[in-house]
Amino acid sequence: DRGWKIDYTLPKNPIDFKKPLVVHEVAENVARNRATESFRKKGEAGLMFTEVMKGWFSTEVTKRDAFVTAKGQAKSSQSRMSFLLTIIAYDYSTHDLIDSTKAAIAGTLSCRALSSDPLMVTDGSFRLCVGDESTVDTSRMEYKMSLLTTDGRKFKFDGYKKITNRNFLKSWEQSSTLYVKVSSWDEEDVIGLGVLNIKVSDFLKQLTTMRATGDNKTEKLRVIISFITYFGGKVLEHYFPVLLPLEYPGDLITEYNLVKPYDLRVRDEDLYIVTAKDGVENQLRRYRLRGREHLAPVLLVHGAAMTHEMWSTDLLSHNVVDFLLDKGYDVWLVDYRMSPITKASHSQSTLDEMVYDVAAAIDKVKEVCKVEKIGVISHCVGSMVVFMGLLNGEITGVGSLISSQVGMHTVPGLVNRIKAAIRLVGFYKNILRHNLYDVRTTRGTDWLNGILNFILRFYPVGKGQCCRSALCHRASLCYGLLYRHENISEAIHNNQDEFFGIVNLTAMAHLMKMLNAGELVDAKGRKVYVTEENIRSRLNFPIAFISGRRNVVLDPYSTKKSLDVLWEINGRDNYDRYVVDGYGHLDAWWANTAHEKVYPWVFDRFEHTKEQFYYKYQKAAATTATATASSSSNHVKATKQPIV
Structure with missing residues (x-):
């Protein structure tokens, strides 16, 4: 149906994988891979898992934070989006998932509103439970990716899951809902907004994909325990705050969260x-x-x-x-x-x-x-x-x-x-x-x-x-x-x-x-x-x-x-x-x-x-x-x- 013609003639010369016929610039990804190799050489233990999410994406609604409206519009026009991502933290001891952008994302995204073919993730980063300064007691799981189409077009993907103290009964809804914004490559224009979700069945499968990487079994076990402890602590912090120690004025002044006063008018x-x-x-x-x-x-x-x-x-x-x-x-x-x-x-x-x-x-x-x-x-x-x-x-x-x-x-x-x-x-x-x-x-x-x-x-x-x-x-x-x-x-x-x-x-x-x-x-x-x-x-x-x-x-x-x-x-x-x-x-x-x-x-x-x-x-x-x-x-x- 695409009108393609396939030449079944066998090539006369061996294929040189170092010189592909089409090359797209993915310098960011190359740099990340080099950094990845350096982590692997250290023999450090890491963590990886695979995630599948599906939902709705609209190019008609681009107003800031209008995700619910975008979802409704996309549903009415049957404009879908889905992705299959593998998230890899090569050196979990440095808290890659938490404090940096070294937790890499690889995978593909499908959305006909952006491209008739699947888009490749050329550079991605994931952060777990990042503090949201704009709202009290709120954390975000952040997904940032560069997307590449088969015809060479590029987009920026920004997504987040928002975890708050509001209601324990909504904990699943919060941790399974991703709010998505896709922008032009220079990030000057918003292409569209969307909302993706993960099904319970897909989440259970995701748990089976979670594993530690590395050569040292003791380190691999430590990584799993460390991740479960950290994530469990965040759940406790957000949904059962009365069980945690009180915070007093001055407690939160640390090198990581110093209050940055806003500039006032002269x-x-x-x-x-x-x-x-x-x-x-x-x-x-x-x-x-x-x-x-x-x-x-x-x-x-x-x-x-x-x-x-x-x-x-x-x-x-x-x-x-x-x-x-x-x-x-x-x-x-x-x-x-x-x-x-x-x-x-x-x-x-x-x-x-x-x-x-x-x-x-x-x-x-x-x-x-x-x-x-x-x-x-x-x-x-x-x-x-x-x-x-x-x-x-x-x-x-x-x-x-x-x-x-x-x-x-x-x-x-x-x-x-x-x-x-x-x-x-x-x-x-x-x-x-x-x-x-x-x-x-x-x-x-x-x-x-x-x-x-x-x-x-x-x-x-x-x-x-x-x-x-x-x-x-x-x-x-x-x-x-x-x-x-x-x-x-x-x-x-x-x-x-x-x-x-x-x-x-x-x-x-x-x-x-x-x-x-x-x-x-x-x-x-x-x-x-x-x-x-x-x-x-x-x-x-x-x-x-x-x-x-x-x-x-x-x-x-x-x-x-x-x-x-x-x-x-x-x-x-x-x-x-x-x-x-x-x-x-x-x-x-x-x-x-x-x-x-x-x-x-x-x-x-x-x-x-x-x-x-x-x-x-x-x-x-x-x-x-x-x-x-x-x-x-x-x-x-x-x-x-x-x-x-």
Whole structure:
């Protein structure tokens, strides 16, 4: 059917296998084979096995990570892919399968979408259980191959199996599913995506192909035992983390996994010391890109026991501060008395008093920028404080507000509802004998906290959210599970101690009263904030809410209830709400996809309400000589140097 003609005439001269009629460049493979020979000469024991996988491949779907969509499209058009590969680690003592690319792949791949004939693997490498820095407690089995067609065309093949802590019942599905991307030889264009699977029967056959290589029987036996031990340990690590030792801040700083901070924008930073009306000093930072005309001032208000770095940390590949700077905003970050870097954080205070801090910060921003109104983004307790200040009239001059996870109403998740009902703050005070609670901990902590750290292994965080981080466990006890682990990176998960710390128990007691009341109340439990008159007269400006649909700290109904009340009293024109599927509490700002799912929505919201607070729509505010003199004594300007 190909129209081929075969010449059956016998050759007159002997075939010279060193000079084939057709030669394709496979320099990479030649180099690998030479390296292979050197391993063989050493007499080192190795490991090899053969694997067969089959599935679907689409050239119609090329969008990044759209593997499920590609599989569906390929099924509809019956576009199949399969391979038969032999994976060989010639020197297992060097952990070729784990830490390098010396575990070679040989074999063939069949896919009519790429070639009518089978493709040859000319150069391949396999890595077992490589850490995935983009997701917490996740490992990948990586397949990288160069493919060669019979007519000389070349492709790059990248595949991975993803192993997570999410669900033991899905362990087979994870270890038997390969996500495939095929690219052009220069890797500039994605040819297609696919999903391959291994059948149970093929897997059982694969086990029979696994064998050690080498001349020394003792070494061969050691290789088999070493592989089984290593792989079994990885299974235990991912599916039974509560049985493994706890991890503490600093444990993971090794030569293999040093945290690599992401480059931040080159920006100017000014530091202001702002005094609240009760005399408490707080920090206020201003960030601007050099040589840019700025759209508007925006103040970001952090959550409980966090510093301003929850917004600006270089542990995130894309943080919201850099996003806002790129869009042209004049960005301000406050550290009020609940921030661990302020002196006042070690003293007792209520959320009523924290209102003074945020009010002073907003006034300072307005004064320095010479405007009457600014934009505000607030999160969790920061949002509660902002709403309390707006409702009692202490805070003025907010032109557009974006409130994260909560507004006027506080509807806790199930576990937090139970903790609030049993008044867990008493446990901290009477059992741990402290007036402060710190999410940070060390291996050398006192025996009471050591026992607590052990018990918290079994804290109910929900299916698939177990981890080994002692800090993560302690934070969950105090606040609830702060994020979905599958959404955030290893870097942010393992290094939160850089900006997450202590909370005073008076503030926690106040917060528990709010959770029990279902709305904002003062420290004595009185409902003085959320009144119809306050809402009508003081919240009649643009306000938007963000909630993670899987938030277990504060149920998404918290923001829905606040939105409904605002609509009922003031109409719908000024108010909006965005619920992010698959996100938890802090995911809106820390998730790997936040810069795609949340940040653009924030920008669009500010653009939609720009007439309320953008520079060009505001007249310069008059600044009195008294205010200028008062503020200048509190102003400490940081040295202007690039932050890199």
